[in-house]
Amino acid sequence: MAGRRRVPKHGVVVLCLLLVSLVACGGRPTATDTVTADVQHVLDRRAAAVLDRDKAAVARTGAAGWYEDVSAVPLASWAYKVTGVHRAGSTATADAELRYQVQGYDQAPVTVARVLDLSLDASGRWYVVREQPAEKASQQLWDQGEVTVVRGRHSIVLGVGQSGERLHVFADLADRAVPTVSDAWGTAWSRHVVVLVPRSLEGMAGLLGSPASSYRGIAAVTTGETGAPAQAPADRIIVNPDAYGLLGTLGRQVVLTHETTHVATRADTTAATPLWLSEGYADWVGYRRTGRAPAEVAPELGEAVTAGRVPTALPTDADFGFDGSASGLAVSYESGWMACRMIADRWGEAKLGAFYRSVGTHTKRPGAVEEAMAKVLGTDLKAFTAEWQEYLRAQLG
Numbered sequence: 557m558a559g560r561r562r563v564p565k566h567g568v569v570v571l572c573l574l575l576v577s578l579v580a581c582g583g584r585p586t587a588t589d590t591v592t593a594d595v596q597h598v599l600d601r602r603a604a605a606v607l608d609r610d611k612a613a614v615a616r617t618g619a620a621g622w623y624e625d626v627s628a629v630p631l632a633s634w635a636y637k638v639t640g641v642h643r644a645g646s647t648a649t650a651d652a653e654l655r656y657q658v659q660g661y662d663q664a665p666v667t668v669a670r671v672l673d674l675s676l677d678a679s680g681r682w683y684v685v686r687e688q689p690a691e692k693a694s695q696q697l698w699d700q701g702e703v704t705v706v707r708g709r710h711s712i713v714l715g716v717g718q719s720g721e722r723l724h725v726f727a728d729l730a731d732r733a734v735p736t737v738s739d740a741w742g743t744a745w746s747r748h749v750v751v752l753v754p755r756s757l758e759g760m761a762g763l764l765g766s767p768a769s770s771y772r773g774i775a776a777v778t779t780g781e782t783g784a785p786a787q788a789p790a791d792r793i794i795v796n797p798d799a800y801g802l803l804g805t806l807g808r809q810v811v812l813t814h815e816t817t818h819v820a821t822r823a824d825t826t827a828a829t830p831l832w833l834s835e836g837y838a839d840w841v842g843y844r845r846t847g848r849a850p851a852e853v854a855p856e857l858g859e860a861v862t863a864g865r866v867p868t869a870l871p872t873d874a875d876f877g878f879d880g881s882a883s884g885l886a887v888s889y890e891s892g893w894m895a896c897r898m899i900a901d902r903w904g905e906a907k908l909g910a911f912y913r914s915v916g917t918h919t920k921r922p923g924a925v926e927e928a929m930a931k932v933l934g935t936d937l938k939a940f941t942a943e944w945q946e947y948l949r950a951q952l953g
Contacts, residue, residue, distance in 0.1 A: 591682075592641045595650050595674060598682050599636035606634045618674070618684025626698035628705045629714065632659035636670070646676040651690065661712055661750050669693040694765035697752055710734035710748045717755030718797070726751050726795065729809055733816040740841045741909060745820040750792050751812075757798045764794065773882060775799045775811045778818040791819045806846065814842040824916040828924035831876045836892025837912055840900065843893070850897070850951040854890035856883055858952040866945050867891055898947045903933055 598617050605613035609627065614620040633656055640651040650672045655665040669690035674682045689695050697703050701716040708727030711734070715723045730749050738747060754760050761768040764779065771777065776795045793815040803811065817838040818825075825834055843853055851858050860866070871888040899908040911932045918924035926937050933940070 591643055591648060592638055594682050595641055595648065595672075596636075596638045598674070598684065599638065599650075599652065599672070602684065603634045603636055607631060619686055622687065622698065625702045626696075628703050629698065630659040630705070630712075632657040632662065633665060635665075647685075648674045648682065650674060658712065658750060661746075661748060663746075668696060692765065695762040697754065697763065700754055700759050700762060711751060712748075713751045713753060715753035716759065718753050723753060726753055726812070729812040730793075730816065732809060733813040736813050736844075737816045737820045737841055740844055740905070741817065741820045745823070747820075749816050749819050751795065752792050753795045753797060755797070757796050760794055760796045763792075771796055773799055775803060775807075776815050778815040780822070791822060793819070806848075810839075810842040810846070814838040817841040821912065824913045826916045826919060828918035828921050829912075829916050830870070830921070830925060831873045832871045832888070832892035832895060833912060833915060833925070835876060835889055836894075836896040837908070839889060839893035840896040840908070850894065854894060854952060856886040857890035857894065857948070860887060861948050861952040866948055869941060870895060870944070894948060894951065895944050898944055899933065901947075902943075907932060 602614060602617040605611075605617065606623070606626070611620060611623050611627070614623045635655050637653045637655070638650055639653060642649045642651075652670050652672060653667055654670045655667050657663075657665050670687055670693075671690045672687045673685040675685050677683055689699060697714055697716055704715050704718060704720060704723060706713045706715070706720060706723040706727050708731040711727050711730035713723045713726045713730070715726075730751055734747055734749065738745075752763060754763060757772060758768050760771055760777075764771070764777070774796055776793055778791050778793050780791055793812070800808065800811070815838070818834070821834070821837065839853075857867075867887070871891050875888040876885065896908060899911060903911075911928050914928035914932050915924050918927070929935050929937060929940055935943075
């Protein structure tokens, strides 16, 4: 008939394939999409139950034994985001991001990678069998056991395997550290700290996602919120209880004050800030007004200077690696402390703080220290280094 054309058979096939493609891509969810949505729904219910402190509701989503471990932690938020699901019949493994905040302390969520094993129940609904850190991800404190919480005036201390009495000691140290740091640095920071006290060195390493050998002999470290973006405004002070227990009264206070200084200076510490400055400044605040002389604080450096081995340059970042010799690491810390002490002595404490902040305004290392020295201290790196060497001889020789 006129005006009508017969469609070739291969055209019908092409059309059918196109329709199938459209349905698969956008018109109808795939099996994987359905499972992902179902798992996300279960984890949304689980997160709500955690925030509501409803153990029974947590149990209705699956394994709930771990809830006792985290239940004492004051939480402002807790949420999961499923990033992948791998199904094998009636079981599945889900990759997820857990975002949480400690109430009153975290202004941005901590984000950590988790893996959850799930199974289908008799009614065909998914439930959680196990939750754990993702491979190569750091642990959270409650992964190591039941968390005990102690609050101070300026601190919250979370511990596992520690008595409340011992955690109160850390809270007292932190409460003294905060005003000490504010007196030196200023008050334009959160003025509170979160201290984590695991059961052992191995527990500390688990929280940092590194081998225990990396922190043997290190009393404490400060890290950005575990898994959080670099701009997160709060940090965690993580204690090595094995090494910390070997310190005397002054040493324990200096360590907490040092780590608290890192929390306070975080916003002004950038990729441009060398470790001799960030670690030296933290030590300077820690020992400030303790009445300790350089020979008492810097014995390893003093021994080198007395033997005629005055450092030829300020320490590099590599000199602060935990995998080197204990003596070499001590000399690096003491060298940075003496450099900051010299600035405070000869240019004034205000200039030391201004110099630290000026270095941190740069986004990259090259030229940052040199420009800040010229702008704030009116000197250059070569002259500063020579003056620092003479200062070492005068104070320690």
